[in-house]
Amino acid sequence: MEITLAHYLVLSSVLFAIGLIGVMRRKNLLMLFFATEILLNATNIDRKSVV
Amino acid sequence: MFEAIAFYLFAALTIGMFTITVMTSQALYALTAMAAGMIFISAFFFILGADFLGVIQIIVYTGAVMALYAFGMMFFDTTRTLVEKRENPRTIFLLGVIAATLVVFIVISPIISTHLEARYPIEAALGNSQAIGLILFTKFLVPFEVAAVMLLVAMIAGIVLAGKKMDKSLTLMAEEEIALMSAAQTKPESQEGAH
Numbered sequence: 503m504e505i506t507l508a509h510y511l512v513l514s515s516v517l518f519a520i521g522l523i524g525v526m527r528r529k530n531l532l533m534l535f536f537a538t539e540i541l542l543n544a545t546n547i548d549r550k551s552v553v
Numbered sequence: 554m555f556e557a558i559a560f561y562l563f564a565a566l567t568i569g570m571f572t573i574t575v576m577t578s579q580a581l582y583a584l585t586a587m588a589a590g591m592i593f594i595s596a597f598f599f600i601l602g603a604d605f606l607g608v609i610q611i612i613v614y615t616g617a618v619m620a621l622y623a624f625g626m627m628f629f630d631t632t633r634t635l636v637e638k639r640e641n642p643r644t645i646f647l648l649g650v651i652a653a654t655l656v657v658f659i660v661i662s663p664i665i666s667t668h669l670e671a672r673y674p675i676e677a678a679l680g681n682s683q684a685i686g687l688i689l690f691t692k693f694l695v696p697f698e699v700a701a702v703m704l705l706v707a708m709i710a711g712i713v714l715a716g717k718k719m720d721k722s723l724t725l726m727a728e729e730e731i732a733l734m735s736a737a738q739t740k741p742e743s744q745e746g747a748h
Contacts, residue, residue, distance in 0.1 A: 503557045503741075504557075505556055505557055505560045505600075508615060509560065510597075513564050513597075515569075515617055516555060517567065517568070519572060520568070520571045520572060520575060521571070521575070521591065523575055523745060524571075524574065524575030527575060528575070530580070530730075532580065532622065532626055532629075533580065533583060535622070536574055536575075536583055536584075536585060536587050536622070537574075537575055539587065539614075540571050540574065540575070540590070542586075543591065543594050543614070546594075546610075549595055550597070550598055550603055551597075551601060
């Protein structure tokens with residue numbers, strides 16, 4: 503099965519959604535930073551897969 | 554075929570690790586799962602052929618950023634909620650709106666103009682590190698130097714903020730002096746708390 507660009511986009515959006523749930527859920531400040539890091543990493547995968 | 558196996562395996566692992574990070578109630582489990590997730594994300598960079606970026610992801614994200622979070626969790630009490638003091642909320646709101654519109658315009662400007670030309674095309678003979686080095690030291694030299702200066706400023710600011718008690722060195726003092734110093738510090742605090 504070929505891994506196309508769409509696979510990477512779906513993965514990136516799933517990770518972005520997980521990060522978003524984390525940002526909305528966490529009341530602790532440090533845990534909020536963790537969820538923000540997840541968001542950043544999801545967009546990094548997206549940027550690299552398009553090239 | 555191997556690429557598909559690797560992709561699905563690392564995708565499942567990454568999603569599992571990040572779900573643990575956002576769902577668990579213990580901070581140490583979240584930290585460990587986060588570090589594992591960062592390493593699994595670097596696998597995607599290696600699958601896509603960006604080996605330099607994958608190694609940078611492991612070194613910077615897992616090695617530096619997660620270690621920084623671990624130290625932050627060790628030394629700071631994050632269970633108390635922060636109370637921010639805002640003196641002028643309307644100015645802050647206006648500045649935020651201006652900054653947001655600026656960022657949106659900067660990001661969508663390639664759509665508006667079609668005058669885009671590739672000045673540094675990718676050559677097949679160069680490897681990943683050589684290509685990044687070529688761009689970094691010719692086209693992006695000034696941002697590179699500015700980022701270095703910014704890191705220096707941040708380091709100096711960190712040392713100044715942390716060195717408020719640096720005139721006394723705990724390793725050179727005797728045990729009795731340390732006990733005297735800590736007793737002298739806690740006595741005024743307990744008197745203040747009683748009143």
